[in-house]
Structures are given as C-alpha cells and as structure tokens.
Amino acid sequence: MTSASTPAKARGGANPYLKRLMWPLAVLVALIVVNIAVTGFDFIVPSVNDDRLGGAFVNILRRSAPLLLVSLGMTLVIATKGIDLSVGAVYAIGAAIACQMIIDAENQSAPGLIFAAVALALVVTGVIGAWNGTMVAYFGIQPIVATLILMIAGRGIAQLVTGGQIPKVQDSSPFTELGRGAILTVPVPIVIAALVLLLLALLTRRTALGMLLESVGGNPEASRLAGIRSKGITVLVYLVCGLCAGLAGLIGAANLGSADANNGGLWIELDAILAVVIGGTALLGGRFFLLGTTIGVVIIGTLEDTIINVGLSSQWQFTAKAIVVFVVALLQSPEFRAWILKPFKRKPETPAPAPAEEVLAK
Amino acid sequence: MSTQTLTERPSRSTLFDGLTRYVPIGATVALLVALYLGGVANYRNFDNPQVIAKLFIDNASLLVIAVGMTFVILSGGIDLSVGSVMAFATMACAWLTVEAGISAPLAVALVLAFGTAWGLLIGSVIHYFHVQPFIATLVGLFLFRGLTLQISDTDVSMRDVEFFHWGMTHVDFGEVRDGGFWLPYLSFLAFAVVIISFVVLHYTRFGRGVYAVGGSESSALLMGLPVARTKIGVYAISGFCAALAGVLAAFATKSANPLANVGAELDAIAAVVIGGTLLTGGAGFVLGTVAGVMVWGMLNTLIAFQGNLSSWWARIVMGVLLLAFILLQRVLARSGEKRRT
Amino acid sequence: MSDEPIVQMTGIRKDFTGVRALDGVDFTLRPGEIHAVMGENGAGKSTLIKVLTGVHTPDAGQIRLDGRPVRFHSPGAAQAAGISTVYQEVNLTDNLSVAENLFAGREPRLGPFINFRAMRRKARALLDDIGIDLNVAAPLSSYSIAMQQLVAISRAVDIEAKVLILDEPTSSLDRDEVAVLLGVMRRLAAQGTAMVFISHFLEQVYEISDRMTVLRNGKLVGEWATANLPESALIGHMLGREAATLEQIERAVAAHRVADEAPLVTATGLGRKGSIAPYDLDVHRGEVVGLAGLLGSGRTETVRLIAGADRADSGELRFEGGKVGGHNPRTAAARGIAFCPENRKTEGLVGDLTVGENMILAMQAARGWARSIPVARRDRIVAEFIEKLGIRPADPDMPVKNLSGGNQQKVLLARWMIIEPKLLILDEPTRGIDVGAKADIQRLVAELSGEGMAVLFVSAELDEVTRLSDRIAVLRDRELIAVLESEADMTTERIVDTIVAGGKND
Numbered sequence A: 001m002t003s004a005s006t007p008a009k010a011r012g013g014a015n016p017y018l019k020r021l022m023w024p025l026a027v028l029v030a031l032i033v034v035n036i037a038v039t040g041f042d043f044i045v046p047s048v049n050d051d052r053l054g055g056a057f058v059n060i061l062r063r064s065a066p067l068l069l070v071s072l073g074m075t076l077v078i079a080t081k082g083i084d085l086s087v088g089a090v091y092a093i094g095a096a097i098a099c100q101m102i103i104d105a106e107n108q109s110a111p112g113l114i115f116a117a118v119a120l121a122l123v124v125t126g127v128i129g130a131w132n133g134t135m136v137a138y139f140g141i142q143p144i145v146a147t148l149i150l151m152i153a154g155r156g157i158a159q160l161v162t163g164g165q166i167p168k169v170q171d172s173s174p175f176t177e178l179g180r181g182a183i184l185t186v187p188v189p190i191v192i193a194a195l196v197l198l199l200l201a202l203l204t205r206r207t208a209l210g211m212l213l214e215s216v217g218g219n220p221e222a223s224r225l226a227g228i229r230s231k232g233i234t235v236l237v238y239l240v241c242g243l244c245a246g247l248a249g250l251i252g253a254a255n256l257g258s259a260d261a262n263n264g265g266l267w268i269e270l271d272a273i274l275a276v277v278i279g280g281t282a283l284l285g286g287r288f289f290l291l292g293t294t295i296g297v298v299i300i301g302t303l304e305d306t307i308i309n310v311g312l313s314s315q316w317q318f319t320a321k322a323i324v325v326f327v328v329a330l331l332q333s334p335e336f337r338a339w340i341l342k343p344f345k346r347k348p349e350t351p352a353p354a355p356a357e358e359v360l361a362k
Numbered sequence B: 001m002s003t004q005t006l007t008e009r010p011s012r013s014t015l016f017d018g019l020t021r022y023v024p025i026g027a028t029v030a031l032l033v034a035l036y037l038g039g040v041a042n043y044r045n046f047d048n049p050q051v052i053a054k055l056f057i058d059n060a061s062l063l064v065i066a067v068g069m070t071f072v073i074l075s076g077g078i079d080l081s082v083g084s085v086m087a088f089a090t091m092a093c094a095w096l097t098v099e100a101g102i103s104a105p106l107a108v109a110l111v112l113a114f115g116t117a118w119g120l121l122i123g124s125v126i127h128y129f130h131v132q133p134f135i136a137t138l139v140g141l142f143l144f145r146g147l148t149l150q151i152s153d154t155d156v157s158m159r160d161v162e163f164f165h166w167g168m169t170h171v172d173f174g175e176v177r178d179g180g181f182w183l184p185y186l187s188f189l190a191f192a193v194v195i196i197s198f199v200v201l202h203y204t205r206f207g208r209g210v211y212a213v214g215g216s217e218s219s220a221l222l223m224g225l226p227v228a229r230t231k232i233g234v235y236a237i238s239g240f241c242a243a244l245a246g247v248l249a250a251f252a253t254k255s256a257n258p259l260a261n262v263g264a265e266l267d268a269i270a271a272v273v274i275g276g277t278l279l280t281g282g283a284g285f286v287l288g289t290v291a292g293v294m295v296w297g298m299l300n301t302l303i304a305f306q307g308n309l310s311s312w313w314a315r316i317v318m319g320v321l322l323l324a325f326i327l328l329q330r331v332l333a334r335s336g337e338k339r340r341t
Numbered sequence C: 001m002s003d004e005p006i007v008q009m010t011g012i013r014k015d016f017t018g019v020r021a022l023d024g025v026d027f028t029l030r031p032g033e034i035h036a037v038m039g040e041n042g043a044g045k046s047t048l049i050k051v052l053t054g055v056h057t058p059d060a061g062q063i064r065l066d067g068r069p070v071r072f073h074s075p076g077a078a079q080a081a082g083i084s085t086v087y088q089e090v091n092l093t094d095n096l097s098v099a100e101n102l103f104a105g106r107e108p109r110l111g112p113f114i115n116f117r118a119m120r121r122k123a124r125a126l127l128d129d130i131g132i133d134l135n136v137a138a139p140l141s142s143y144s145i146a147m148q149q150l151v152a153i154s155r156a157v158d159i160e161a162k163v164l165i166l167d168e169p170t171s172s173l174d175r176d177e178v179a180v181l182l183g184v185m186r187r188l189a190a191q192g193t194a195m196v197f198i199s200h201f202l203e204q205v206y207e208i209s210d211r212m213t214v215l216r217n218g219k220l221v222g223e224w225a226t227a228n229l230p231e232s233a234l235i236g237h238m239l240g241r242e243a244a245t246l247e248q249i250e251r252a253v254a255a256h257r258v259a260d261e262a263p264l265v266t267a268t269g270l271g272r273k274g275s276i277a278p279y280d281l282d283v284h285r286g287e288v289v290g291l292a293g294l295l296g297s298g299r300t301e302t303v304r305l306i307a308g309a310d311r312a313d314s315g316e317l318r319f320e321g322g323k324v325g326g327h328n329p330r331t332a333a334a335r336g337i338a339f340c341p342e343n344r345k346t347e348g349l350v351g352d353l354t355v356g357e358n359m360i361l362a363m364q365a366a367r368g369w370a371r372s373i374p375v376a377r378r379d380r381i382v383a384e385f386i387e388k389l390g391i392r393p394a395d396p397d398m399p400v401k402n403l404s405g406g407n408q409q410k411v412l413l414a415r416w417m418i419i420e421p422k423l424l425i426l427d428e429p430t431r432g433i434d435v436g437a438k439a440d441i442q443r444l445v446a447e448l449s450g451e452g453m454a455v456l457f458v459s460a461e462l463d464e465v466t467r468l469s470d471r472i473a474v475l476r477d478r479e480l481i482a483v484l485e486s487e488a489d490m491t492t493e494r495i496v497d498t499i500v501a502g503g504k505n506d
Helices: A006-010 A014-039 A056-079 A087-104 A111-137 A143-162 A174-180 A188-205 A209-218 A220-225 A230-256 A268-278 A290-309 A316-331 A334-344 A355-361 B019-042 B049-058 B060-074 B082-098 B104-128 B133-151 B161-168 B185-203 B205-215 B217-222 B227-253 B264-274 B286-306 B312-340 C045-052 C075-080 C098-103 C116-130 C145-158 C175-190 C202-208 C231-239 C245-249 C299-307 C329-335 C344-348 C355-367 C375-389 C405-418 C435-450 C462-468 C492-504
Strands: A047-049 A052-054 B170-173 B181-184 C007-016 C019-029 C034-038 C060-065 C068-070 C083-086 C163-167 C194-198 C211-216 C219-225 C265-272 C276-283 C288-293 C314-319 C337-340 C423-427 C454-458 C471-476 C479-484
Touching: A014 A056, A014 A290, A052 A056, A056 A087, A056 A188, A056 A209, A056 A230, A056 A268, A056 A290, A087 A111, A087 A143, A087 A174, A087 A230, A087 A268, A111 A143, A111 A174, A111 A230, A143 B264, A143 B312, A174 A188, A174 A230, A188 A209, A188 A230, A188 A290, A209 A220, A209 A230, A209 C355, A220 A230, A220 C344, A268 A290, A268 A316, A268 B133, A290 A316, A316 A334, A316 B133, B019 B286, B019 B312, B049 B060, B049 B181, B049 B185, B049 B286, B060 B082, B060 B185, B060 B205, B060 B227, B060 B264, B060 B286, B082 B104, B082 B133, B082 B227, B082 B264, B104 B133, B104 B161, B104 B227, B161 B185, B161 B227, B181 B185, B185 B205, B185 B227, B185 B286, B205 B217, B205 B227, B217 B227, B264 B286, B264 B312, B286 B312, C007 C045, C019 C045, C034 C045, C034 C202, C034 C231, C045 C163, C045 C194, C075 C083, C083 C145, C098 C116, C098 C145, C116 C145, C145 C163, C145 C175, C175 C194, C175 C202, C202 C231, C211 C231, C219 C231, C265 C299, C276 C299, C276 C314, C276 C454, C276 C479, C288 C299, C288 C435, C288 C462, C288 C492, C299 C337, C299 C423, C299 C454, C299 C471, C329 C337, C329 C355, C337 C405, C344 C405, C355 C375, C355 C405, C375 C405, C405 C423, C405 C435, C435 C454, C435 C462, C462 C492, C471 C492, C479 C492
Parallel strands: C019 C219, C034 C194, C034 C211, C083 C163, C163 C194, C288 C454, C288 C471, C337 C423, C423 C454
Antiparallel strands: A047 A052, B170 B181, C007 C019, C007 C060, C060 C068, C211 C219, C265 C276, C265 C314, C471 C479
C-alpha cells in the first residue's frame, strides 16, 4: 500500500505529503490503542481460522472494503473539484443488477452466469458514472447538482430492477465468494480493494494523470487553455468512480447474499466523502491523497468497532461519526486552529491567515 | 467635462432579468397544471378540491423545511441536516412530554428554540471557521439521527394528546361532499411560514442581504453588508424550520418514529431546485419552492390514485424533472453569458 | 485646504506568514486632497489600503481618524466611520439590481420594509448627479464591467464618506469613463472629501493628484507634492534605481520581417457574433504584431479566436498555408500556437500546483496523460527556464500562487516557451506587474521575435505597443479598423487619431 506515496517523493513533495497524512494516522493509532486497551492485543493480531485470516482488525478491513472502493473513486472526483453524491444509489443499482440476473437463472452456480452478471453490473455502473461525468464536463452542470439527480432517482431505478423485492442469491453460488471468500488466506474483499488502490495509485502517479487531474481541479479554465483534454479526463474520473461504486455494491451484495435496493449502501456517499476529507484531500479540489483516503476509511471502520468495544450501544454509531466529522472539519480549518491556539500564544507576530483575505482570494 | 453623461442600455441577462427569469417557475406551474389535468382526466374524484387540500396536509412538513432550505440555498449554502433535525424534533416532543413530564406547549417551545440554536451554532462554524456547509451540516445529519435513535429505537406516542390534536383541528370550507374542502391548523402554520418568508426575503434588508451574499460573498463583505449575521441567520432559520416541521409531524401523527424523514433533505433540495432556485445561490423565489413541493405532492397523489404503482416512481420522476430543470437553468445561464460578453 | 490631517497612520506594520508586507509605514491624508499612493507591485499599496479599510488589522502602529485613534475589524466598521472604498475588481453583487447595489445595507425603509420606489428614485438621482444614465431596476449583470465599476464608484461616493479610497478604479474604464470619474473626483475634492488614489496610469496620477506617497518593499520612501516630483524622479523612487530600464529597448526590435515570405497566420473574415466583427489579419515569422484599442474594443476577443480559446462563427484561419479546422486550445498548441491569456490567475496558472508543474503543463498536455515526462528531463527543463527567465524564488517546488505577479507571468511564459511555439500570443502580459519584470518580458518578446517566432501582442499601454511592434492593428467597438505599417505611424498619437477617426466613419 506504500506504493502510493513513493511517486510523491519522487516529485519532491514528500514533506507536505507526510504532513497531510500525520493527523489521520495519529487518529487511527489512537483508536487502535483504545481498542487494544479494552480488548487486548487480539484486536490487532490476525488469527487464522479455516485457512483464512480473521481477527477483529482483519474483519474491520474486510467490512471496510466496499467503502474503500467508493472512497477511492470519490477521491479522484473530488480532486477535479467535483463530488459524486450518486455513489450510494449506484452501489444499490450494481448490487441489484447482479443479484437479479443470478436469481433469474436456473443454475445459480454457473461460472459463465456469475461472470456475465458481474460484467453487466460493472458496465451499467460505468455508464452511469460516465453519464454523471458528461453532465459535469459537457453540459457544465455543477457536480453536486448533476449527481444529486441520480442520488434521488437511483434507488428507484434499483427498485425497478428488482421489482421491489430483495433478491436472495443461493449461498452455494460462487458469487458470494466475492464477499466471503479468501485468496491465500486473505479475504477477497481486501484483495480487491488493495488491488484497486494499487491500480489507481499507479494510474495516477506513474502517469501524468494525477497531475493533470490536480490541474483540472485546481483551475479548469487554465487547464483548458493549456491544452489539457479536461472534459475527457473529467468523464474518465466519474466513470472510474461509478465503476468503483458498482464494484463495492457487488462485494456488499456478495457478502450478504442479497441486494436491498432501499438500504444497500445507504449513506455510503457521506461516509466516503468523510473518508476523503479525513484523508487530507480538500473538498475544493486540487491535491489528492489516495493513501490518506485509505487511512480515513480504516478510521471510520475502526470507529464502529470501538463503539461496541468500549461498551456503548450501537445507536452511538451515528453520534460518534458526527463527532468525528465535526472534529476533523474543525481541525482542518486554519481559522479554528488560530482561534483555539490564541490563548496559548503570547507573541503578536504569529499572524493567523486573515480570514478576510481568504474570502477575497475566492 | 463632468456634465457629460454616459448612457448604456441593459443587455438582457436571462438568468436574473425580465420575463425569462420566470421561465423555470412558469414551467413548474405548467407542469403542475398538466399533472393535475392528467389526474382529473384519468381518475374519478381527482377533481375533488380535497385532493388539492390534501397536498398541503400531507406535505406541510416538507413545505416548511423546503422554505428553510430556500433561505440557505439562496445564500449559496446547503443544509443536509434538516431531515434528521426534523426527526429529532418529533422525538424530542415525545420524550419531553412522556419521559420528562413537561407540558406540551413548553416542550414545543423548547424544541423550536433548540432547532434555532443548532442552526446558529452550525452557521457560526460555517462562517467563522470556513467549514464547508456540506460537511458542517453533515454533522447534523449524523448527530441528530444518532441522538434520535438513542432516545428510542422504536415508535413513541405523544402524551398530552389534546394539545397535539390542536394541529389537526379542521377548518371547513364548505362540505367535502358538495365540492368543499377542509384544512387542518397545521397547514395554516405552513402557509404562515411561507408568507413570512416571502416578505422577509423580498422586503427586508436581511432578505436582500441573503441574495447579495448568494450572489457574491466577498463583494457583500466589501460592501459592508452584515455577512456574518446573514450567513448564520439563514442556518438559524433553516434549523427553526426543521424543528417546526418536526412539531408539525408530531401534530399530524401524534407519535415519533426514529427513522422518519430519512432523505427528507433530498426531497427539500429537489423541491427548491424544481421551484426555480439556483443551487449556486443568489436567484430564486420562495413561492417557487411552494410549487416545487406541490409537484412532489401531486406525483405521490397520482401514484396513490393509480393504486398499482410503487411509491419509488415518484423519486424517479422527481429525478427526471430535476434533470430537466437543471438543464433548463443551464441553457438560460449560457444564453445570458453569451449576451453579456 | 486645511492642514489638520483627517487620516494619520503611523508606524504601520503587517506580516503575512513570514512576509513583512508593511514595515513602519506612515501615511497622512488631509481633507480635500487627492493623494496618490505609488509603488511597484508588492510595494505594499494594497496592504496599506486594506489596513485602513478594516480588511486587515495591523500588527503594529496606529491609525487616527479625525485625531482619534481607531481600529477597524471589518470593512463595515470602516465604512460606518466614513471610509469607503472602490476596488479594482467590481465588488458588487451582479444578481441584484443597480438600485439595490447602490443602496445595499442602507436601503430606504418604511418601518422594517424596504421602500423600493424611494430606492429607485434615489438611485436615479444619484446616477444623474454622477453623469451616468442606466435603468436602475435592471440587474447589474446586464451592464458592462466598466459601467458596473462606475456604479461601484457611485455607491462609494454616496456613502458620504469623509475618505474615499480608489484602488485601481480606472483599469477597466475607457477614456470617456475615466473622464467622468476624474470629474467626479474633482468635484468631491472641492467639497472637502479626502481621496486616496491608486493607479498605474501615470498620466492619470499626474492629472488628478495633489500629493504622492511612494512605497517600496513595504517601506515608506517619502511623500511629495505632485507638482514637485517629476515623472523620472517618481519612477526612480518606485524602482529604487535611476533611469527606467524600459528606455533601453527602445525600438531595438526593428523590422525582423522577411518581406516576401508568406505569412505564418492568415485570418480572413474571422469573427464571432457579439464578440468581434469579422476581420482580416496576418502575422509573419519573426514579426511582432501589436493590438491596440480601448478596453472593450475587441483586442482580447481577436486574439482568442486565433488562439482557439473561443470558437469563430465566420471566416477562416490559415496556419502555415493550411486551413485550420476544429480549432481549440489543444489543437492550437499542437500546431505551435501558444496563448498566454489576459488573466493569469483565473485563466493561466493553477495556483496549487508548483512552479515546475505549471511550467510543464502544456508540454504534458500535448503528450497526453499516459506518457509522463521522465523526472530527470522534467527537472532539467524546469531548471533551465527558471534560470533563463530569472524566476524568483528559483524553487521549482514552490506553489505558484506564492509568487509575485511578475514571476507568475514568467512561469506562464515559460510554459509556452518550453513547447517552442511558432506563434506566441500574449494578452496583456505586463498588466499589474512591477516595472522590472515588465522590462524583462518586453526584452524577451524582442528576443523571441528576433529568433524568428511570430508574436501577437495585446497591451493597454500604447507606449508598450509602439515600442515593441512591427505592425499595429487598431481596434474600436469590436471591429478591426486599421493596420498601421509604416515606421511613421508607430506613434501613440497616430493610434489615438486612428481610433478617433474610426468612430467618425460610422
């Protein structure tokens, strides 16, 4: 997973990169320490049961895989100054298509069928992503607006696919392996998520895609005049985001063995945005950090376990998440840091970035 | 030389100006009429006035949060917390009357004050710490859903039922059977919110300040307008409206459901946009929002009359309409830009 | 004219994360005077103004207004104390009407409600008084930027300010509009309003100001009565060195053009509705063609069509003899047409990216995202151009937004020089940058054309156009009205005459 950071070093940007990652890493370590304190080292040490890795932390990673996939796509979209609110709905659509196609078949275990179902789901979700990208790039519609449309309508479409039912795939179908299986003892969701992370890291940092993305996100008009195919890049990024969301939906559905159009991936777009922001990528676009996003996802996943481990009811999850969003948002605000540190600083020389100036700079 | 006069005729700026400014809202109203006539043509009893009245009974809460949302969106922000705040407000009414034994009117007052205070807090965070509205109000979405679930993860019934009956007290306008209709008090509360908001937005300094901040925040600041007060104010209004919507829901159902109104913020945003308000802020009308909410209600009514359609069709149609309206606004904005340069 | 100062700023210091923008600056403003604050970019003019208007709070020093110490925490507070400001960018909200913009925050009211009728009446009276005639109920966005700026000025005037600050108010105005503005300023001065005037148009400064304060590198150089400070001395104080460097390249760039060679670029009937009327223009290798005209005359629009930044809807463009189809910035760059746009912050540079990344952006764009430029090659190119253009600080990894305007412009130039274009289009490359960088860029233009590059050069400063150009295209009212070719025509007077005459022909 470290491969995402090495190209950054090569670009001479190691220092700001590490600085950005420091805060989320510290939070993650703190959460892990709390869990270890409560449940012992079993929390972090993986165990091997039935030829597959288990243990609390591995399970967290396994459960976080769909969110990681969605968040990685979201990171790229946010880097272009965009946002994709439709990922939750796309997740549901992907899951619905695959499951519906499998239960409609007579032999739910046929490899060809599974392959076709997965492929169809990915094609459809990719097309949906490309459609979002087209709205943004070619019609010039704000991303939040363009993707809001599918956020509102998407679950309806998923219902349309499943006919309002919840399709249940037989447990014997190999499709469920996507969510429950293991390759060389490592759970399949973790393998897929890690591969996608690696792939996207290579794709953005070994090629110039990352820099061009940051350029398009930082200043779209300047990028156009510099001759960058920003429209194509934008569509590509939304397409990748749609694909990631679809893939996440497949893993989620495979894990449950069913696709719930109403509740599958509910609020995952918000969790994903949260993970991206925790990871240090600014919502205003520009610089992005895939590794930071990964840490953000693990933080969110660990948080859910931490709540149970410290003996709070599971109803606390929302509240805890709210507190995390609040704290992270405040910590990332220079104005807040200046304000909170003011009583500790005596020297008048240390100027806080003047808020008014930032307003003007917009 | 200073007697020289420079004259310039305005070029048409389609987004904010003249009749074209009313194209989106005109389209919404036309759509509303078309939906209604379609209903009348296809279903018996659709022409009963109570069908229209029912729009304002079923959607009174949505109307109120959409009005609050209109303020926020006009100022260039967004408020994702309204659905959760609304559910929390309903639950708080129940908890305060049942568990804490507080009298119902006091409970309602407390809830309204709390909603406003929350809006003030989150507005301050957005303004002073430059946290993006999207993220800051996301906190509210999670927080209040969580708190609601912590109070109770099952339905709770109100105590002090006579008080909560007040909201559903009928006001009759003729006999329903003879072509009359009735509305409950809570619909009139929603109407009052709309009228007050209309006046505030169009005829007070605060209201014009909301448009100015939505047009350009940095300019508004340099013009010496009270930007802080305006920005924090819109979130306070939205918080108040969300709490009031929760109270209206308490009136209507006399019980609180911890999972009520999931996604209500989306319905409200959709209604605001379909009502002709620009999501980027600075242009729109609160009366358009009323039309947007009515479209949503009308779609649900049609589905109910059809009987064999699932309610998610309303969402799909709403998405399609949203798409159409967004494209329309985009076209108008583009032609405006072309004329100016 | 009373000598009791209305504003007295003493020992003002202001730091921005490590940079001292103002260092012990004193500034005195007396009632009824027009006081110019002069200095290069980065001298601290804007910071001084922002401290006075409450946008920034000073880290040290004192501000006295009418003898009483004051401290403003917001522009609103300064405004309430009688200091009103007009900035270079129009700071109004263009979604509201002209009248609302004029009276925003202080609308006439009936009880708690705004009295729109009274507001429109007052707005009309105010604009009449200033000498502009607009429909006050129309949204501000329906007027030109220049007219919007005059509305901003009217608003500032009407606030009954004791002190009126005008920060580069004339940069978007044409001559008639400047005349109106200066007239208003004289009248206000006669009524006793004190004014601070910042402008990089020296002629305007000399025409209108009574007194000048000169800043350099955040420090005060001195204060003089305008009448006692000749232009050469002023420039000397601003630059901190005698003799303006600009003089040295005076017409050093005699005609490079090879007379009988076919033109590199030929535009025939090229035009775009509502933007620029169809025009004919050609540019040869090694030639600098200047575009002169007032703001809004279509200078920028002309070059944007050739650059592919905007789409032409009539005529044709030929490049190296071949017809150009499907013209856009990407294909233009591929052909060897480079375009440095007018507004380097919003259209030129990507602020968050580093100096190096901004430099190689066009090259990388041409290669596509899949073929990254090898790191070693990239570093070599970037280092070479930082050296060649004298970009300071010479740090390729610094975010470009932290550089001064002149250095940013050089980064933008470097971006295009790296791809070795055949035609370089420069739209106002020297606007708002300091005199040193301006001289560097002018010299560079001369050098590049000497090496055989064709250059299209847009500038608001006629001096600059005449000094650098081999031929000058003159525009008026979105129409190309003449191309001046002979040596004798290369004077500012001829250009002005041509523009005036072009108007009479209508």
